[in-house]
Amino acid sequence: MAEKRLSAGTTTGIITLLNRPRGVTAIGGWVLIAPAVIFVAVCFIVPLTSLIARSFVEPTPGFGQYVAVLGDATTMRILGRTFSVAFQVTLVTLILGYPYAYLMTLVSTRTRTILMFLVLLPFWSSLMARTFAWIALFHPEGVVLSALRVVGLHEVELLGTQLGVTIAMVQVLLPFMVLPLYSTMSGIDRRLLDAASSLGASKLRAFVRVYAPLSLPGVFAGSVLLFIMSLGFWVTPRLIGSPQESLVGQLIETRVGKLLDFAGAGAISTVLLVITVLLLLISAGAMRRASRPISGGAR
């Protein structure tokens, strides 16, 4: 394949560049990192900056797009709904995922492999396949509504509702909560619990006062990841939700897909970006604080 020869050529080219007398070593790092940085800059940073820039200059320079976006009741309602769905999804995945990840640290290797497989299979499998699964489940003839009818609930609808979107998003995003939780929990030294018991703490007290605080970095990491991913989620809300109850992703898509309004879409995207970055900064601070007190001794 031409591409393979090309990339092999690039590798050897760059390595030959590096294969020089000593004085060049300091430049080595730059040469190695340059191709990737240039690639990402051209194909990602430039597009992103250009989208943001367009929101400030089109159709007239200024904050017109932002005044329009932030002053529009519908847009604000959609933003509010997106936040509410993201919050619910984060909370439910945390409630489902925390005990699951905790159990993973207690069981035998074989059971842990099975539990890990159950997390990794949806994690690795196609988002479209998972979303389709929910469409089939929520279909009027599908298994969920059929089961609900047996119980006597005839009026429930899930396809095209916010509840349906939330349920599907929980399952689709759950692995992203379980994995950071598990990775934090598997690093916690369980002897600390024994130490707490030997000092007279009950099982519950030992868990709440010793284990739970140590697991907080995982909780923060998972929750922030989930919240950010939920905010920008597009596929599942688009296919399972309805245009009447759309989320911010659908709003951006409509602006671009139907109206080719890149400036408007850019303004909404910038708002979403600013929120995302703020959340990341806050969580980074919180995580540093959470991991400070005793974790140093725990490792």
Place this chain on the structure above:
Amino acid sequence: MSAQHSRPGFALRIWAVLVGIVLIAPLAVVVPLSFTAKRSFKFPPDGYSIEWYQNFFGDAAWLQALWNSVWIGLVVAVICSVLGTLAALGIQRLPARIAAIAQGVLLAPLIIPGIVSAVAIYSVFLKWKLNGNAMGFVLAHAVLAIPFVVVTVNASLAGYDRNLDRAAASLGAGRVRVFMRVTLPLIAPGVAAGALFAFITSFDEVVAAMFLQSPKIRTLPVEMFVSVTNEVDPTIAVVSTLILAVTSAVVLVPALTRSRQR
């Protein structure tokens, strides 16, 4: 480890079983649906047939989409593993502060919400005439997948002892030789994992692909998306089942071989 704190309680076990069912049940439903005899998503199906499998393997549009996804994914994996591995090696050699900035640039596609990345890429690719052609898909998918390679190779380099490089160099090996004979073989699992990650990211990517697609070129997820929005067509259950089968194999095989080695 004391037994007192290590025995999971009954309630915890039940909870984990329920969560396990939530994780896996939706996927399990897709398999019988792909064998349905009728054009419906009724579960359990009224009858069984392989009609929809014949439909998939006989449909040029589905097969073309599958092929597009596979070869684009492979090209993306090659580009990303070369660029990403070099970048990860570079990060190790740069002063900490500069490395942090470079890393920030390289990881940006991972942090930015998918729909924002997709619209940004689309807006510029329209101008560059990269929409509706394979080049556009490759570039967009590669830029979205490269963070995964940087992260995985970086992780495998974290445990790498650079004294090995020095030892090889002191024995007279040139830089290329050191890289090819010492460094690369040792970080190969990380590079391979990164390449796999890149392939799957590309194979699975649908948001940017939805914008870049044209009736002339579509990837598999786009074809699935269009099929789901248009009509009730169990062929998508077939596609999902095939993807699941491959995914299960990829996830299960390493787990099984690892547990056997123990």
